[in-house]
């Protein structure tokens with residue numbers, strides 16, 4: 001599976017969030033790289049945990065920002081983050097059980113999720129913030 005390359009078009013125009021999304025992409029690429037290795041199940045375990053920890057940190061920051069700017073879709077957005085965490089936990093279980101193709105499924109899920117969540121759902125709050133005139137260097141906390 002190919003590495004996922006950050007493109008300028010991925011930017012939401014919110015400095016701190018864009019940096020976090022780039023870091024998240026780095027973790028995702030680590031997962032892709034490990035999943036392509038010959039000992040994928042063992043190797044992927046630690047790197048999935050790194051991705052999960054970073055995703056948790058990012059979600060906490062993003063949810064705080066959405067509350068701060070009074071984003072109307074805040075509640076729904078949070079639920080989408082929780083759903084992601086549940087889905088990853090389930091797929092991770094399949095990886096631990098040694099189920100066939102579980103690592104590949106998890107990695108392709110992460111790729112699809114990134115495209116849909118970051119580039120579509122996150123983009124919605126960025127457009128809202130832009131319309132409201134928030135500064136791109138807004139501090140999250």
Ligand SMILES: [Fe+2]
Nearest residue numbers: 021062118122
């Ligand atoms: Fe995000």
Ligand SMILES: [Fe+2]
Nearest residue numbers: 062077117122
């Ligand atoms: Fe999000």
